[in-house]
Amino acid sequence: MPKIISNVDITIKNCAMELFSELSYTNVDMRMISKKSGVAVGTLYNYYKNKKQLYLAILKESWKNTFEKLDIINQATVSYKEKLRKFISILYEDIEGRNGLGKALLDKSILELKDDKEIDELKNSLLLRLENLFSGYEKPEHLSKCSSIDIRLAECLLVSTLTMLELHPNDKENNINFLVEFISLSVKNNVKGDKV
Structure with a gap:
């Protein structure tokens, strides 16, 4: 049987x-x-x-849940610093929960996944949410002249999150605090007089 x-x-x-x-x-x-x-x-x-289809199904499902949480935070009417902290905390915790599974968004070494449209769509969806978080905030003058600054900040945050998880896996709170301060140095709040 x-x-x-x-x-x-x-x-x-x-x-x-x-x-x-x-x-x-x-x-x-x-x-x-x-x-x-x-x-x-x-x-x-x-x-x-095949294995790739299964992997992509798992990846898309897990990021869909993350995107829903990030969208709620992006729409919240709270101070920039609070929004940034919540956003980074969710991003950090969800990436941590995947145990490295999300590295495929940046890892171009896996030939079978390299230049895959579905992975590119996931990466672009994540970067779009990060750009939305950073948009509307005044950037320091020396950075405002850089083209696509929001996308570069988004990429820096994503790579920095992965780096913190890898190099300091047991220091979650300090990692999140560092990431919040790191990004805060790159933007100035231009909404409702909040101070970063």
Whole structure:
């Protein structure tokens, strides 16, 4: 009698995410996911035609949740510093929760994922939310002459978050405080007289 697994798709995604986080995308194959999830390889292929499709489904689902939280913060009517702190905290905690899974947005070394349209869309969606956070705030004069300053600030924050997680994994609060101050130095609040 075949083993019955409830919530097969959720089981597949959870097991695959653990493997991708632990071993990296490159070192995982569909047989490993099958073994860990207890789902037959043939059944696994009924849900996802290949490893890349499964990986992208996990990545998109996890970032969708992050984007919803970031959108709520972007729409909040709070001081810039408070909005920045909440935004960075959510971004940091969600990236941390993915255990490195989100590095694919910046990692061009995985040939199978390099220049993938879906990964580019995720990256652009994240950068757009970051740009929205930074837009409307006066930049210091020496930076305001730079083209695409908001996108560069967004990229700096994303890379800095990944760096803090990697180099200082057990210092979450100090990492978040550093990132808030780092970005605060780059922008001046120009809304409702708030001071950064």
